[in-house]
Amino acid sequence: QLGVTLAGFRTLRGNVLVPDSINPDYALQVGRADSTGVELDVVGNLTSRWQLIANAAYIDARVTRDTDAGLEGNRLPNVPYCSSAFWTRYDLIQQCCSNLGVAAGMTYVGHRAGDAENSYRLPSYTRWDTGLYATRGPLRLSLYAENLFHAWYVVSSRNTERNLPGAPFGLRGVASWTY
Secondary structure (H helix, E strand, O other): OEEEEEEEEEEEEEEEEEEOOOOOOOEEEEEEEEEEEEEEEEEEEOOOOEEEEEEEEEEEEEEEEOOOOOOOOOEOOOOOOEEEEEEEEEEEEEOOOEEEEEEEEEEEEOOEEOOOOOOOEEOOEEEEEEEEEEEEOOEEEEEEEEOOOOOOOEEEEEEOOEEEEOOOOEEEEEEEEOO
């Protein structure tokens, strides 16, 4: 009961906006960007109680044409070569009207250019999350621990002075009622 998808792609986009590394309140427009890559997705049930979602991607995203010849061939900022994610959940108790389960997952983002000039690199990171969930009739409860090991990471950047850090360890609870 697993579904596997493999996809290759090439995307050409004109007039792509990228952060201006000199004036972070503005963006630069590059003439054309070319993104080529491949993605693998695996989704399904390993058993009646155990579910899996996993993916991996390779993307080569570059400026291929611009009025500034110095940008041509540069990687697009904030786009990693490699990234992957994995999420699995297991039902500890599984009954007709209720269940109780645990889940765990990982997100990996590879190093990437920090600006359009490729003057610096953002480091790669791995973040782990976990969760506990329960349902009873129409009531659904979930508790998630995000960034379980308090990894320090940069989500995106505008320039060397403006890097957006990822969230530290956090708990998130969700309660819902369906009718």
